[in-house]
Amino acid sequence: MKVIKKSTIVVVTLLMLFTALLSAQQKVTPLTPKEQQTVVDSISSKLNANYVFPEIAAKMSSNIESKLKKGNYKSILDPQEFSSILTADLRAISNDKHIRVTFSPDRIAEQQQTVTAEDSVAFLKRYVSNLKRNNFGFKEVKIMAGNVGYLDLRSFSNVEYAGEAAVAAMNFLSNADAIIIDLRNNGGGSPAMIQLITSYLFGSDPVHLNNFYWRPSDQNSQTWTLPHVYGTRSPETPVYVLTSGSTFSAAEEFSYNLKHLERATLVGETTGGGAHPGGSVVATDRFMVWVPTGRAINPITNTNWEGTGVSPHIKTPAADALNIAYTEALESLMKNNKNEGLQAFYEWPLAELRLKTNPVTLTPKTLKTFAGSYGPRMVTFENDKLFYQRGSGTKYELLPYSTHEFMLKGNDSFRIRFLSEGNTVTALQGLYDNGRTDKNAKGKE
Incomplete structure (x- = not known):
C-alpha cells in the first residue's frame, strides 16, 4: 500500500488554495x-x-x-x-479599422491614479521603459552583403523618446548603396517619427509630405521634411519599403508618402487601410475607445489610403518580400554601375539569393561532365552529386546557381565556374568574394 506523507498533503492543499485565490482575483465582474x-x-x-x-x-x-x-x-x-x-x-x-473599444480597467485605473507630479513622472518612466524594452521599434539594423542596408522597424515611436535611436539607425545606414526598410510588422505610431526618418531620405530642401484635417479643432496642419538632421542624409540612395496586410496607420503613411514622391519602391502586399489618426480616450472606469479625430490628405493625390490600403509596386506574398526587394536592389546596382569590380561585388550575394529563391537543377549526366582533376583541385561525382576538394583539404558539395557556376556548401567565400569550349569542359575558374579569380585547366597538373 502506497503511503502519502502528511507534508505532501499540506503542500498540495496550499497549492489548491493558492490557485483558487488567484482565480478569484482574476475573475472579472460581469456586465450589468x-x-x-x-x-x-x-x-x-x-x-x-x-x-x-x-x-x-x-x-x-x-x-x-x-x-x-x-x-x-x-x-x-x-x-x-x-x-x-x-x-x-x-x-x-x-x-474604419482604427476604431476599437477595449476593456482596460487596469490601464484606466493607472491613469486615474496619476494625480501628483510624482505620479506623472513615475507613469512616464514606466511608459518609456516599456518602449526601451522593444528598442523603440527598431528591431534590427544591419548591412547585408552587397552593402545593402536593412532596417526592421516595428513601430513609429514618439520622437521625444525614440529620436536618438532613429538618428543612430539612419546614420548607420548612410553608407549603404541601397536601403531596405521593413514595415511588414509595423502597426503605426507617431507622424513626427515619419517626418524624422523621411528627412534622412531627402536633401535639405523642404519636401511636403502630408496634410491633415482635425475635426475637434476644425483646423488643418501640414508636415514637411526637416531642414536639419543630425549626421548624414541619403537623398540619392535607392530605397525599398516592405509591406504586408499588417502594415497599418503611420506605417502606411510612410509608404504612401514615399510612393507618391517617387522616392521608394514598395514590395509586398497591399497594406491594412487606416488613414485616420486619433487616440484612445477613457469611456468609463473599465472601457476605452480609440477615436479617429483626423484624416490624411496627401498633397499629390489629394486623398489617402483609408479603406483601400497602399498598393506596392511589386506585389508578392509578405514572406517573400525581403528576398524580392534584396534581389531588385542588387540587380539595379549592377545595372547602374559599369565598374567590373563593383558588378562582381553585387553579383556575389545575388547569386546566393537566386539559389535560394530559384534553385537550379542539373541532370546527373550534366554533372558528370564537370568531374575530373584541375591541377591541385579535384571534382568528383558521387551519388548523383558533385564534390570539390583542393589537395587534402575539406571536401565540399557543389550547389549549382547557373548551368556552369557552383557554390560550395559551407563555404561562403569561394565559388567555382567551369569554362568550356563547345560542349567540352576545359577549365575550372575559382571565384573569390573579394573579386579575385584564378584558373586551372582540366586534366593538367
Whole structure:
C-alpha cells in the first residue's frame, strides 16, 4: 500500500488554495444592463464630439444605441466580448479599422491614479521603459552583403523618446548603396517619427509630405521634411519599403508618402487601410475607445489610403518580400554601375539569393561532365552529386546557381565556374568574394 506523507498533503492543499485565490482575483465582474447603458452613452458622446466625420459618428451612435434598446446586448455578460461586439458594430457602419473599444480597467485605473507630479513622472518612466524594452521599434539594423542596408522597424515611436535611436539607425545606414526598410510588422505610431526618418531620405530642401484635417479643432496642419538632421542624409540612395496586410496607420503613411514622391519602391502586399489618426480616450472606469479625430490628405493625390490600403509596386506574398526587394536592389546596382569590380561585388550575394529563391537543377549526366582533376583541385561525382576538394583539404558539395557556376556548401567565400569550349569542359575558374579569380585547366597538373 502506497503511503502519502502528511507534508505532501499540506503542500498540495496550499497549492489548491493558492490557485483558487488567484482565480478569484482574476475573475472579472460581469456586465450589468446599467453599465452597458453607460458604456454606450459615453462612446456615443465621444464619437459625436470628435470623430472625423460627424455624419458617420451619428450613424455609429444610432446603431449601437438602437441595438442596446432592442436588447441585442442583453445576454452579453463578459466585458471582453462586449468590447469586441461594440467594435464590430461601429466598424460595420464606418468601415474604419482604427476604431476599437477595449476593456482596460487596469490601464484606466493607472491613469486615474496619476494625480501628483510624482505620479506623472513615475507613469512616464514606466511608459518609456516599456518602449526601451522593444528598442523603440527598431528591431534590427544591419548591412547585408552587397552593402545593402536593412532596417526592421516595428513601430513609429514618439520622437521625444525614440529620436536618438532613429538618428543612430539612419546614420548607420548612410553608407549603404541601397536601403531596405521593413514595415511588414509595423502597426503605426507617431507622424513626427515619419517626418524624422523621411528627412534622412531627402536633401535639405523642404519636401511636403502630408496634410491633415482635425475635426475637434476644425483646423488643418501640414508636415514637411526637416531642414536639419543630425549626421548624414541619403537623398540619392535607392530605397525599398516592405509591406504586408499588417502594415497599418503611420506605417502606411510612410509608404504612401514615399510612393507618391517617387522616392521608394514598395514590395509586398497591399497594406491594412487606416488613414485616420486619433487616440484612445477613457469611456468609463473599465472601457476605452480609440477615436479617429483626423484624416490624411496627401498633397499629390489629394486623398489617402483609408479603406483601400497602399498598393506596392511589386506585389508578392509578405514572406517573400525581403528576398524580392534584396534581389531588385542588387540587380539595379549592377545595372547602374559599369565598374567590373563593383558588378562582381553585387553579383556575389545575388547569386546566393537566386539559389535560394530559384534553385537550379542539373541532370546527373550534366554533372558528370564537370568531374575530373584541375591541377591541385579535384571534382568528383558521387551519388548523383558533385564534390570539390583542393589537395587534402575539406571536401565540399557543389550547389549549382547557373548551368556552369557552383557554390560550395559551407563555404561562403569561394565559388567555382567551369569554362568550356563547345560542349567540352576545359577549365575550372575559382571565384573569390573579394573579386579575385584564378584558373586551372582540366586534366593538367
